[in-house]
Amino acid sequence: xxxxxxxxxxxxxxxxxxxxxxxxxxxxxxxxxxxxxxxxxxxxxxxxxxxxxxxxxxxxxxxxxxxxxxxxxxxxxxxxxxxxxxxxxxxxxxxxxxxxxxxxxxxxxxxxxxxxxxxxxxxxxxxxxxxxxxxxxxxxxxxxxxxxxxxxxxxxxxxxxxxxxxxxxxxxxxxxxxxxxxxxxxxxxxxxxxxxxxxxxxxxxxxxxxxxxxxxxxxxxxxxxxxxxxxxxxxxxxxxxxxxxxxxxxxxxxxxxxxxxxxxxxxxxxxxxxxxxxxxxxxxxxxxxxxxxxxxxxxxxxxxxxxxxxxxxxxxxxxxxxxx
Numbered sequence: 430x431x432x433x434x435x436x437x438x439x440x441x442x443x444x445x446x447x448x449x450x451x452x453x454x455x456x457x458x459x460x461x462x463x464x465x466x467x468x469x470x471x472x473x474x475x476x477x478x479x480x481x482x483x484x485x486x487x488x489x490x491x492x493x494x495x496x497x498x499x500x501x502x503x504x505x506x507x508x509x510x511x512x513x514x515x516x517x518x519x520x521x522x523x524x525x526x527x528x529x530x531x532x533x534x535x536x537x538x539x540x541x542x543x544x545x546x547x548x549x550x551x552x553x554x555x556x557x558x559x560x561x562x563x564x565x566x567x568x569x570x571x572x573x574x575x576x577x578x579x580x581x582x583x584x585x586x587x588x589x590x591x592x593x594x595x596x597x598x599x600x601x602x603x604x605x606x607x608x609x610x611x612x613x614x615x616x617x618x619x620x621x622x623x624x625x626x627x628x629x630x631x632x633x634x635x636x637x638x639x640x641x642x643x644x645x646x647x648x649x650x651x652x653x654x655x656x657x658x659x660x661x662x663x664x665x666x667x668x669x670x671x672x673x674x675x676x677x678x679x680x681x682x683x684x685x686x687x688x689x690x691x692x693x694x695x696x697x698x699x700x701x702x703x704x705x706x707x708x709x710x711x712x713x714x715x716x717x718x719x720x721x722x723x724x725x726x727x728x729x730x731x732x733x734x735x736x737x738x739x740x741x742x743x744x745x746x747x748x749x750x751x752x753x
Contacts, residue, residue, distance in 0.1 A: 431752035432595060433708065434564075437516035438646040438695055440606070440744035441507045443556065444533065445525040502733070506741035508537030509731045510716040514746050517563045518592065520646045521547075522606045522744075523556040530559050548573065550585045558585060558604045558647060564592040567599065575627060582627045584608065589635070594642075594753055600703075601636060601643045603628065607650040607660075621650050621659040629662040638668030638700035642753065645669070645698040648744065652692035654680060663698060672697045672749040676710040681725060685745045687717050695747045703751060710749040716741025 511519060511533070519542065524530050527547040534542050544566045547559030551573060560566075570589035575582045587605040594600055607624045608617045628645065636643050651659050653671070658664075664671065673683040673693065685695040699707065714720055718740035720730040734740050 431706070433750055434518065434594075434600075434753050435514070435516045435748055435750050436518050436520075436602075436644055436646065436697055437514045437746055437748040438520040438522065438604075438648075438697060439507075439510060439514070439713075439746035440522035440648040440695060440742055441510075442523050442742040442744065443525075443554075444504075444507065444521065444523060444529050445555070502739045503741065504533070505537065506716050506731065506734050506739060508533060509734070510713055510741045510746050511538060513715065513731075514713050514748050516748055518600075518602070519561045520602070520604045521559045521561065522648045524559045525555050525557070527559065530561060534561055546590065548586055548588055551581070552585050556585065556606070558588060558606050560590055560602070560604060562592060564594065564600065567591040567593050572631065575631075577623060577627060579623060582624055587624075587628055587631065598753070599642065600753070601641060603631070603643070603645045603647075605645070605647040605649070607648065617650065618657065618659050622662070625649070625660045625664075626662040629666050632666065632669070636700065638702065640702050641700060642703045642706075643700035644703060645696065646747075648695050650694060652694060654692065668701045669698050670701070670704050672699060672707065672710040673712070673747065675704070675707060676749075683712070685712055685714075685747060687719070687723060687743045691723055695744055697747055697749050699749070699751075703753075706751040706753050708750040708752055710747070712745045712747055714745040717743065717745055 521530060524547055527545060530545050530547060534540055534545065542561035542563060544562040544564070545560065546566055546569060547557050548569070548571050550557040568591040572583050572587045583605065585606040587603055590602040590604060592600040592602065605628065608620045632638065632643065645663065649660055653660060653664055663669065677683050683693045684691040685693050697710070714724065714728055715731045716734055717730065718737040720728055
């Protein structure tokens, strides 16, 4: 008997495990403590002030910031999105660490995901792609060090994750975050095109899309409607389909991002074999800022998610159900 599995991807934007001092609600108090920390002698002597000791501790060679797991409004908004999606396999974009992922899982999701992973990326902002899963993680394969004739490709990785299904079957995921910044004077178009081509080549080399259950999930940094089309190597690849295109005939109904005129930037692309098990797909937009002004479907945000400071992300979560 087939089992329903929900896959989801969510660019949760800067899911960090923050230094405790940065989580103080009063800006003046944060500034005061940071100034006092900056004025400590080097190497530091014994901390006399209890206020400082609550925020930093000695480590070999210096001081280490104590971390906090105290939730703020945005962290709770992110958790609202994840609870609403209720995925079996939840991919996360822009997470800082596995500890940050586990803190959300433990404190906001009641530990519903027994498995999680994150491979630290090369990105200078400290953002990586990760995953929480109810299905066992069998294997990982990073592509952080892949390169072509022009240099490195996947600064934020294009990690292969193999999950165990029933009857010894496997579900293969590629979780990635393509570049969206202006790195070459043309909005990153050239790099995204190289990333899309490399991911397409990886799929063709590693899998039989007609037989293997494969999904590509993440923020691909561009819309399928833009010209020139940087994502064409993936979006037009034989044997690969966008679940939102399967669900919504009108492209305007597929928008996932508030940043650039309500366009689709977040994707779940599936192999023909996984497409055969496709049931339905959707977009969870209720964590977006200013949703009522931007939605063409008269959607309403979660209670309290009414400003950019309180929103979950500039991205919506994408989900898809399969009977595997």
